[in-house]
Amino acid sequence: MQPNRLKTGGRINRSKPLNFFFNGKAFKGYEGDTLASALLANDVKLVGRSFKLRRPRGIVGSGAEEPNSIMQVDKGAMAQPNVRATQVLLHDGLIAKSTRGWPSLRFDIGFMLDVFSSIFSAGFYYKTFMHPRPFWKYYERFIRKSAGFGKAPEHSDPETYEHRNAHCDVLVAGGGPAGLMAALTAASSGARVLLADDQTEFGGSLLNTATHVNSKPGSEWVRQTVSALSKLDNVTLLNRSTVFGYHDHNFLTIVQESDDHVRQREWRVRAKQVILSQGAFERPLVFCNNDRPGIMQASAVSTYINRYAVCPGERAIIFTNNDSAYQTALDLKRAGATVAAVVDSRKKGGGSYAAAVEQAGIPLLYGHLITNVSGQNHITKAHIAKWDGDNDAIIENSIKIPCDLIAMSGGWSAAVHLHSQAGGQNQWDHNLCSFVPGAISQQTISAGAGNGKWALEDCLQDGHDAGMSAAKRCGLQPIASEQLPAVSEIHTTPIEPLWRVPATVDPDRCPKQFLDFQNDTCVSDIRLAVREGYRNVEHVKRYTALGFGTDQGKLGNINGMAVLAETLGKPLEDVGTTTFRPPYTPVSFGACAGESVGSLYDPVRKTAMHDLHRSAGAKFENVGQWHRPWYFPKRGESLDAAVARECLKTRQSVGILDASTLGKIDVQGPDAVKFLERIYTHNVGNMSVGRCAYGIMLGEDGMVMDDGVMARIDDQHFYLTTTTGGAAAVLSWLELWLQTEWPELDVFLTSVTDHYSTIAVSGPNSMKLIEKIGCDIPLTSDQFPFMSIRNAHLNRIPVQLFRVSFSGELAFEINIDSNYAAGMWEVLIDAGQEFDITPYGTEAMHVLRAEKGFIIVGQDTDGSVTPVDLRMNWMLSKDKDFIGKRSLSRPDSLRDDRKQLVGLLSNDGKTVLLEGAQLVEDPAASIPIPMCGHVSSSYMSSCLGHPIALALVAGGHSRIGQSLYASSGEKSFVPVTITNPIFYDKKNELQNV
Amino acid sequence: MRYSALSLVKNAFTHNRNWGEAWRTPDPKKHYDALIVGGGGHGLATAYYLAKEHGMRNIAVLEKNWIGGGNTGRNTTIVRSNYLWTEASLLYEKSMQLWERLSQELNYNVMFSQRGVYNLGHTLQDMRDIERRVHANRLNGIDAKVVTAEEIKESIPHINTSPDARYPILGASLQPRAGVARHDAVAWGFARAADNLGVDIIEQCEVTAINCEGGHVTAVETSRGTIHAEKIGVVVAGNASVLSSMVDLRLPIESHPLQAYVSEPLRPIIDTVIMSNAVHGYISQSDKGELVIGAGIDAYTGYGQRGSFSIIEHTMQAIIELFPIFSRVRMLRLWGGIVDVSPDACPIISKTPIDGLYFNCGWGTGGFKATPGSGWVFAHTIAKDQPHSLNKPFNLQRFETGALIDEHGAAAVAH
């Protein structure tokens, strides 16, 4: 039982009936229906309530312009909020719910808002809810209750999305007659053509009307054309695909609804040429209560009849100021409805359509208006009056004619959305009463109704010409059509603008005349905004919410702007449009994100030993993109206990650390020394081959940027390490200097970060362990002193062996081809059993280095710390310039109360300070309490038996021994003493053994 | 006419025909005592406080377009004062205190909503930075606390606190007094209040040159003629360099596109503000129901009020990382502003080497929250020809001396 379904016709599949539910009630539709056509087929008239005034609303449109039928579709994990019924394909079992209306759609308590709507005029909330001051909290809570349409689904999304990059010579946006013609013509040149249309089927308005092409229904020409296109290898056809963004440099984004393995796909297209054939939107007419259910766009009525075989009313009245709605009158008549009248605001008509309407016996009322309607949840009567063309007239005598459908047409607006997004200008065309595309600097051509061509014949020609030009602009030779498809000639009478229908009282007092249906923006709101000084079209938009809704003004904006122009007494072109922005229609976050979510959100970088660490039970921490072992708990062991054990074992015997994530750069070339001298603060030239040095580099602002070990492998060959997080930035920083500032230097930089895995072996037994696995070079300090590098073989595998230490112990770092690293790790672990070798993670590494007062760039420094602050003056060469040196002599760099690195001990010898705690001299001072530094690193030192900390303290270097207070909780403080930052092995003897 | 519930009812009876203009539309006079260039929130606030606190009534705001159409009208409206360095937090806290009474002060409801702001931490270093900032805030008298992942989950049930997330949420800082405000209302409210005090607000009036004589400003050339004034305060955000180049003043500013977007209106689902540096996204829900989401800045400079879509795609991924359920929520509109980024992520509110010329810029991605405070100190600076102690550190000289106030490290996202 679908009472409004026509017996024949339409592009629905009558052999596939589908069940669906709307607000809990079961209905039937057919495959090929949209939710909107199925609802109309079932004579469902009330589908939603408006945002602010909660007015009852029905379906007005048939596509992207629809503002009223905003639905929550499906349930649970499959739920989708805020879809418009006109764009939802019906599927079996679909569950739809209207998104506003409480307690029910039919009876909404909020009708009170409508009754008192004069109070809730534009911007009313700016004028109230201010007193008493603390009450806003509660007002707001109340206001927020009524926010929004649909509900965000509360279950995680079982479906997936993906991105797809594409390139083409010609992208055609919109597959109506103009777009199809353009695609066909451009493709004839061999150009790579991509045609996207947001509908299920190509054909655009040809499927919605009874128009004939080549003496057959337009759909037949569409079928032939699409079939011809689909045979071409150089053409990609994307239906259900909305071009939603036209960005810079001819980059466009398309969202494709998909039935295959993903829900939606975002196409990212780089096109040489773009043809925009988006068509046009029909405008509503602005009369009193023009938002009542039963009042629809004339073209939408035609679409429901022709495409979906649904006649949305039995007794219709047409209200128009142009000829196109006459077709709707004929469509209705053909569908068996009574057309009570065609009400045309123009004084006179004529032409092919008028003749046909008259012939069909439909009463034609020229010089008449519909001024108002009767009926709340659905119209029952139209109030029709004669009009002499005076906009300021007050209409007194109207007759009420019963009807259940009003098909209105206020003329057409070319869809200039993508053209405008692309940065194109728009021009007002007085004859068409539409903005049309003007100048544009991207490679774009508009065609068809979107280019202000209303007649089908012109659309086809325009599409053809656009296809020709686009292909030619690509340097290709298209084949011109000798004959365009034949369309019967139609004579029309020009449109006469009618932006606001005079009513029985003046526009501020008359029943509401709606401009933006979703936001309840009415003529009176625009007039109020102007009166209050909000005169710029952008102010009016923001004050009245005109065009702010989910249709982004597709339906009502031009009417709104025209009313604004009238109120201001300016021509419409001087008022202008608001800014067109992506997306053309709303697009899901999922589609924009693509497949890079969840575990693919950001690459996890893994070292060659990653799997071994995982098997060993390591807990990992994120360091940059890397996953690094944080600590290696034994069963049931806490972080603290594990770290204490890892530290102790390392200092007592031997520990092993995966240090592979360090950045590693190979530097070679005759000018290597010269180059590194300019980057690093120390004297590089003095280093002898085979030796290592700790190096720091500064930003040009004098602040410490990164640090690491530098090794001289050969005269002209160096090897550098960087911090894990700084690796990429440092390499590109070095390249920047090399390529832009000093191109004359002959130096090559190569990243070997991934090639080498680095295994650090630390502790008194580290030498024994290395020896044990077989090392072909002598390891003793006289032959291989602290801070040296050697090429060696370990266990017969070639390695770079470093005698360096970040723990202060006797230690080695092994750089090994990553393909062999996991094997080497296992060998070391096996061989180390006799020393109770202990793998340690980043946390223990931090403790060990802090015990030695070694800094971590980024933890103990923050971009406002100079090397002097770190007491690294000794590393600053006096004999040369280096990056950042000049900044160290700026007045602020020379202040002696700069924050400087020191050690801290809590006075009770027990409290582990909070990392990040602030240091104050007088905790009892009144707020704001002056702070003189903060704790940057803090640990329990298991080796020392008490906690230690590093801190940056104002003038700290000269305050050793003084007391401060470290903040610990809301109001509590811990007394601490400033110390030297080296806590363990103060004379650095252990690492030198 | 004073705004109130009563006035709304009264006017309803006369079909809202008797509301007066919120601000006049005067033609520019030949001469003013002071001119404010830039009709964003900061410019309008400056004019308002000049009139109110310093009694200067013969002043005008010159706006090349429509007031509030710059970054004031295109930001994600986050208001907080939990900055790291004392200099910054005292300035933003001054602003916060003004926000708390702003609707009443202006008699215009700017809908300042103190729903709290969470700054999430995803790494151990994030958490150290959060502790450091929160402790500093408390000592500066700013409400702040560190919250755990569990506490976050309790207040924001739909957020993903799974330890298996790519960047798991380890905790956050929370400033309960922080929140959001209605951006347009801020511009309009200041404009109306300033206009009430006699300030001329002149729209569609672009400053094209600044005239000086003997090291002192004398006038500006505009698209509506020459306008003379003894003092000129420039507050044009992303366009600061354009104005400074008129007097050969070099600024340490780069203008970058910064984008934001809103979803379709949803039923209330988030009642606070969530920001994350590590995954880079920030999100709140407006009173109308849209999710308001901010992206990162584009790397290149740009005056186009639009940025690259790849930035938006990354933000979408970040938001879905935080709120997986939002994959089906749809973006309604996307836009961009032009932010004036300074080297230390702190503003410049300063006298210049030219007498009578003052600049207020460098707010970058985070100046909306400062609107009243910025206007208040800038008005003081202009009226007294010397900075207030609150904006003294934010001078131009700091780039010579090196006394930068580096808020980068502490809050890479400074919104």
Place this chain on the structure above:
Amino acid sequence: MFKESNRSHGLESFIAPESEQNSQAQIKVSIQSNVAHINLRGKIKHRPFLEHMETVLDQKLPVKPNTTNFENHSIFWLGPDEWLILCPLSEATKLVKDLQGSGGSMHAAVNDVSGGQIALRLDGNHVRDVLAKGCTLDLHPSVFGQGMCAQSNLAKANVLISMGHEPHAFDLIVRRSFSDYLLHWLKVAAAEYTTEWSES
């Protein structure tokens, strides 16, 4: 006493056991583990450099951007002064030595980076479709055909993409630390096709 250290690319978990190999798969992914990767830097304007290298390699360095030369070894253009050379593992040590030649005078840098890179071959009619999901390059045969190479991004990893002599086979080279991520991404991106994962 110790077990012999195994060479390992660390991607074993992606490789299907022999018994599960699917020779009919639409997309075949194979990890090319038996090649050495050598990074070569030098200025082509510097005659001795070019002469020396071409003598040692017994083939020309591809100097045209985005091209390869597979005559003897597989050589890829990486930049105006940078190439990647793939050669059999067994020849690597000698080749590196020979390329380094007498050292400094040549103004070149030669680095064995075998440990840092993973080479993959993707074969099948739909490889372009899979790559297009994550790569912004135009991979249409008329633009990116046999003998071409380009460094770009695949999803969020930096890769060297190239085509050898087979019509549907693409070679990918990715940094080792990103390889686990990249293979994971490939699995997801190719999920709509039948795939075979092997090693060669």
Place this chain on the structure above:
Amino acid sequence: MLLIKCPWCGARAETEFSYGGEADIKRPEAPDKLSDKEWADYLFMRKNPRGTHRELWNHSQGCRRWFGAERNTVTYQIADIFTLSEDSG
């Protein structure tokens, strides 16, 4: 999403590049001879023009070369691409 023409690799998506700011800023020969103001000028002060901008880009995901571009900061159109030195090839 800009399309940037690397002088070597050809036109590639913006995501392959990183931005390097204003071009033509030469590091002073003798920084120690500069006043604080002159140094600050080099360090921080930028033209930041509304309109034509000469700027640096790095093809960081491609050939890793730095090069220059002349781009309009309002329209984002790139009018010219230039290499930085004779030697870059």
